[in-house]
Amino acid sequence: MRLRNGVYHLMTSAVSDFKRSKIRTFLTSLGIMIGVFSVVMLIALGLGLKNYIEGQFESLGANLVIIFPGMVFSEEGGLGGNFGPGFAGGAHFKERDVSALDKVSEIDYVVPMFFKSMVLSANGEEILGYVTGTNEEMFTVSNIELLEGELFSRSDNQRRRKVAVLGYSAAQELFSDPRVALGKRVTASDQRFTVIGVAKKKGDREMDNSLFVPYRSTFGTINPDKTFFAIYLGITSKDAVETAKQRAEETLLKYYEEDDFSVTEQSEILSTINQIFTIINVILVAIGSISLLVGGIGIMNIMYATVTERTKEVGIRRAIGATQKDILLQFLTEAVTLSVMGGVLGLVLAGVMVLVVRQFFPVALNLLAVVLAFGVSSAIGIFFGVFPARRAASLPPIEAIRYE
Amino acid sequence: MIELAKVYKNYYLGEEEVAAVSDVSLKIKPKEFISIVGPSGCGKSTLMYLVGLLDTPSAGKIFVDGKDVSGLSDSELSVIRNQTVGFVFQSFNLINKFTVLENVLLPTRYTKLKLAFDPGRRAEELLNKFGIYERRNFFPNKISGGQQQRAAMVRALIMNPKVILADEPTGNLDSKTGEEILNLLERLNRDFQTTVVVVTHDAAVAKRTQRQIKMRDGRIIRS
Structure with missing residues (x-):
C-alpha cells in the first residue's frame, strides 16, 4: 500500500x-x-x-536443390568467400550439364533457368519485363498455375517452338485484359512468341512480369551463348537429397572447377x-x-x-x-x-x-x-x-x- | 527532550574558518516555548538547524530523547526529522507546483511507519483550525503570505512532531499578520502541548516566549 x-x-x-x-x-x-x-x-x-x-525461396517446392555459379553458399550454410564472382562470374551452365544431371537416378527432374531483363512489346505497348527460358518442369517447381490456355510441353522445347506462357502483370499491361492475350504475339528482341497460356497472379514481381518460354527457343539472339544462370533439381525423396547433391557435384566436376559452382539445398540458402x-x-x-x-x-x-x-x-x-x-x-x-x-x-x-x-x-x-x-x-x-x-x-x- | 552538549559548528569561507556556533550546551524540555534571540550572524539559525538535525555539528553531541544522534546515518536522521521535528521558515518554503493540501500532506509521503491517523482527515482538521481550509486547493503563490505561513505551520504539525522550529516566522509578514502567526504558535504550544522554538532578532517577539536564549558570536550569553 x-x-x-x-x-x-x-x-x-x-x-x-x-x-x-x-x-x-x-x-x-x-x-x-x-x-x-x-x-x-x-x-x-x-x-x-x-x-x-x-518467402521467395519457400514458395519453391520441397526437396529442391539449386545449383548456382560460383561459391555463393558454402557447405556449412554460411556465406562463401567469393561472393562477388558468384553472381558475376563462375560457371555458365550448358545444355550438356542438364542432360548429364538428368541421368542421375536420385534426380527426378532438372530445370535449367535462363533469366534476362528485356523489353517486351505487343499490341503497340512496350514494357520492361523478363524472359525466362526454362523447361516444362519449371511450372511444377515454382507452383505456377494457369489462368487461361495451356503450358508449353517437352516437345515444344525440343522443336524450339516460339510459344510462351505470359505472367499475369505483363499480360495485364500489354493487353489491358489478361484473358485476351491468348493467341497474341509478344516480341522480345525481334523474336516473336505466341502466347499459349496466361499465368495466375503469383504476387512476385519477377514472375508476374515474365515471358516463360522453352529454353531452346531462346538460343539465338536472346541467349546466344546457350547458357543458364542456375539449374534447379527436383529430388525423388527427402532422404535422397544428400546423395543427389553428391552425385550432382561429381557430375559437374567433370566440366568445372570446384569453385565455379555450388550445389545448395533450400534450407542452406535460408540459413545463409x-x-x-x-x-x-x-x-x-x-x-x-x-x-x-x-x-x-x-x-x-x-x-x-x-x-x-x-x-x-x-x-x-x-x-x-x-x-x-x-x-x-x-x-x-x-x-x-x-x-x-x-x-x-x-x-x-x-x-x-x-x-x-x-x-x-x-x-x-x-x-x-x-x-x-x-x-x-x-x-x-x-x-x-x-x-x-x-x-x-x-x-x-x-x-x-x-x-x- | 533535545539536548546539546558542547556543540561547535565551523564553516569554511574560502580558506578562513568561521565559528558559527561555539561551545553551546542547551536543554530543550517538553512543552517549552523558547526563543533564540540575537543579532543577525550570531549563529542562531545555525543552532536551530543543528537542533532540527538538518545540519551536523563539527564537535560535541546532540541527544534526542536521551539518545546520541551523532553516529546516525543520513536516512536515520531523516526519519527522526520526519517524525519528531516540524520546520517553519521565514520564506514559508512551500513547493509552488503543489496545492496547499498536497504541500501539507508531503511529510506523510515520506514516513516509513504506519501512520496512527488518516492523513487526509488530519490535514482537513488542521487546515480548518488554521482557517485556510477554503484555500486547500490553491497553489501557494496564489494566496497571501499569512495564509502561506499558516499552510507551512499545518505542514509542520501534520506528523504530530514533538518540536516545532520556527526560523524568523514573522520576518516576511506585516506586523498584524505576524502577530496572528505568533498567536497561533502560542496556541499550538498551549493547546497541542508541542515544544516551540522561535528564532528571531526581534526582542518584542522574544518577549512572548517563556524562555529566551540570547546569543552573540556563536555563544549563548544568557539562557
Whole structure:
C-alpha cells in the first residue's frame, strides 16, 4: 500500500513538473522518440526484407536443390568467400550439364533457368519485363498455375517452338485484359512468341512480369551463348537429397572447377539469408542506437539543469523527512518517465509509419521491437538519469534549503 | 527532550574558518516555548538547524530523547526529522507546483511507519483550525503570505512532531499578520502541548516566549 502510494506520488510529481515546462519536456523526449523510431523502423525494414526473400525461396517446392555459379553458399550454410564472382562470374551452365544431371537416378527432374531483363512489346505497348527460358518442369517447381490456355510441353522445347506462357502483370499491361492475350504475339528482341497460356497472379514481381518460354527457343539472339544462370533439381525423396547433391557435384566436376559452382539445398540458402540479415540488422540497429545515445545525453543534460533549478525543493523535502533514497527515486522516476514517454511516442510513430510503408514495401513489426523499445528507453532513462539523481540526493540538506 | 552538549559548528569561507556556533550546551524540555534571540550572524539559525538535525555539528553531541544522534546515518536522521521535528521558515518554503493540501500532506509521503491517523482527515482538521481550509486547493503563490505561513505551520504539525522550529516566522509578514502567526504558535504550544522554538532578532517577539536564549558570536550569553 505504502509502496503503491509512493510510486503513484512519484509519478504524479514527475508529471506535474512536465506540465510546467511542456516544451522542454517535449524536446527532451524527442531525442529518445527519434532514436526508438529509427531503431524500430530499421528492424521492421530488415525483417520485412528477410521475410520477403525467405518467402521467395519457400514458395519453391520441397526437396529442391539449386545449383548456382560460383561459391555463393558454402557447405556449412554460411556465406562463401567469393561472393562477388558468384553472381558475376563462375560457371555458365550448358545444355550438356542438364542432360548429364538428368541421368542421375536420385534426380527426378532438372530445370535449367535462363533469366534476362528485356523489353517486351505487343499490341503497340512496350514494357520492361523478363524472359525466362526454362523447361516444362519449371511450372511444377515454382507452383505456377494457369489462368487461361495451356503450358508449353517437352516437345515444344525440343522443336524450339516460339510459344510462351505470359505472367499475369505483363499480360495485364500489354493487353489491358489478361484473358485476351491468348493467341497474341509478344516480341522480345525481334523474336516473336505466341502466347499459349496466361499465368495466375503469383504476387512476385519477377514472375508476374515474365515471358516463360522453352529454353531452346531462346538460343539465338536472346541467349546466344546457350547458357543458364542456375539449374534447379527436383529430388525423388527427402532422404535422397544428400546423395543427389553428391552425385550432382561429381557430375559437374567433370566440366568445372570446384569453385565455379555450388550445389545448395533450400534450407542452406535460408540459413545463409538468415545470417546475412542478422548482420544487416545488427548494423542497422547499431546506427539507430547512436540517436538513442544522443537522446539519452539530452535527458542527462536536462536532468542536471533540473536538479540545480530545484535545489531549494530538494532542501524542503529533506527538511520534512525525505531520505537520500527518496530524492534519488524522485529524480530517477522523472528521467525514466521522460525517456519511456519518448519511447512510446517513437513506437507509435513507427507503427503508423509501418502501416504506411507496407503499401509499397514488405515491412513487419514484431514483439521484439516493441519490447526492445520499452526496455531500451527505460534503460536509457535509468542510466542517464542516475547521475543527476545522485547529485540531487547527495546535496547537503542545510545547503539545499538555504539555496536561493 | 533535545539536548546539546558542547556543540561547535565551523564553516569554511574560502580558506578562513568561521565559528558559527561555539561551545553551546542547551536543554530543550517538553512543552517549552523558547526563543533564540540575537543579532543577525550570531549563529542562531545555525543552532536551530543543528537542533532540527538538518545540519551536523563539527564537535560535541546532540541527544534526542536521551539518545546520541551523532553516529546516525543520513536516512536515520531523516526519519527522526520526519517524525519528531516540524520546520517553519521565514520564506514559508512551500513547493509552488503543489496545492496547499498536497504541500501539507508531503511529510506523510515520506514516513516509513504506519501512520496512527488518516492523513487526509488530519490535514482537513488542521487546515480548518488554521482557517485556510477554503484555500486547500490553491497553489501557494496564489494566496497571501499569512495564509502561506499558516499552510507551512499545518505542514509542520501534520506528523504530530514533538518540536516545532520556527526560523524568523514573522520576518516576511506585516506586523498584524505576524502577530496572528505568533498567536497561533502560542496556541499550538498551549493547546497541542508541542515544544516551540522561535528564532528571531526581534526582542518584542522574544518577549512572548517563556524562555529566551540570547546569543552573540556563536555563544549563548544568557539562557
